[in-house]
Amino acid sequence: MSKPAGVWSYVRGFERLSFCDWPGRHTSILFLGGCNLRCPTCHNFQLAWDMHSLPALDPVRIKAFLRDRSGWLDGVTITGGEPTTVPGVGELLYEVRKSGLPVKLDTNGMRPEVVADLLQYRLADVFAVDVKGPFDKYPALTGGAVSALAAQRNLERIFALAELHPGAFYFRTTKVPSLTEADLDIARGYLPPEHTLTIQNYVPPRRMTEHAQPDHEERRPVGDVVY
Numbered sequence: 114m115s116k117p118a119g120v121w122s123y124v125r126g127f128e129r130l131s132f133c134d135w136p137g138r139h140t141s142i143l144f145l146g147g148c149n150l151r152c153p154t155c156h157n158f159q160l161a162w163d164m165h166s167l168p169a170l171d172p173v174r175i176k177a178f179l180r181d182r183s184g185w186l187d188g189v190t191i192t193g194g195e196p197t198t199v200p201g202v203g204e205l206l207y208e209v210r211k212s213g214l215p216v217k218l219d220t221n222g223m224r225p226e227v228v229a230d231l232l233q234y235r236l237a238d239v240f241a242v243d244v245k246g247p248f249d250k251y252p253a254l255t256g257g258a259v260s261a262l263a264a265q266r267n268l269e270r271i272f273a274l275a276e277l278h279p280g281a282f283y284f285r286t287t288k289v290p291s292l293t294e295a296d297l298d299i300a301r302g303y304l305p306p307e308h309t310l311t312i313q314n315y316v317p318p319r320r321m322t323e324h325a326q327p328d329h330e331e332r333r334p335v336g337d338v339v340y
């Protein structure tokens with residue numbers, strides 16, 4: 114395999130088939146490295162903060178897989194890390210779209226301008242947005258990466274997009290131990306009309322000692338890292 118260039122060099126995981134990522138669909142999942150947050154509960158910390166410790170994958174094989182299996186897949190999820198931080202993510206989505214499969218993009222919502230661009234150019238069909246909790250808890254929930262004001266500003270832009278594009282946004286919160294039921298109600302109250310907040314349970318991930326934290330956010334494993 115020649116070394117992947119450009120946006121494909123960020124692809125550090127590929128799960129060929131998932132039955133639970135996109136409700137009701139059989140999907141493949143691409144995992145992109147890098148993230149703009151430092152959530153102490155991060156489940157994909159290696160991918161998010163140290164993607165170079167994971168091997169790059171062969172884009173030719175991934176594209177061939179999606180093309181050849183498009184008849185029995187129902188979609189492709191692009192996740193991370195945080196895909197909106199990846200330079201040229203739109204180009205990757207464009208290439209994935211050539212498979213003819215619907216695309217879902219997972220995001221923490223902190224780069225609404227990227228989400229707006231991807232939406233405008235119809236490079237993703239659906240956006241699954243993490244609402245981590247009440248705005249005033251964002252500094253603690255994101256390892257100090259986002260202020261309460263920035264979280265509010267960014268998510269309100271996302272909510273405005275959701276109002277304009279009904280059906281294109283899902284919202285979810287992982288109930289990490291520092292969130293109370295009252296916090297979940299506050300987060301639920303942020304959503305635009307006709308949208309519901311999916312609450313995900315958290316499961317402590319395995320983590321190397323040097324990254325040990327008291328609690329962790331449930332995310333999926335990176336999948337078939339070595340393709």
Ligand code: SF4
Pocket residue numbers: 148149150151152154155156157158161193194195221330
């Ligand atoms: S939990 Fe998500 S948003 Fe937070 S650091 Fe990990 S990948 Fe980034």
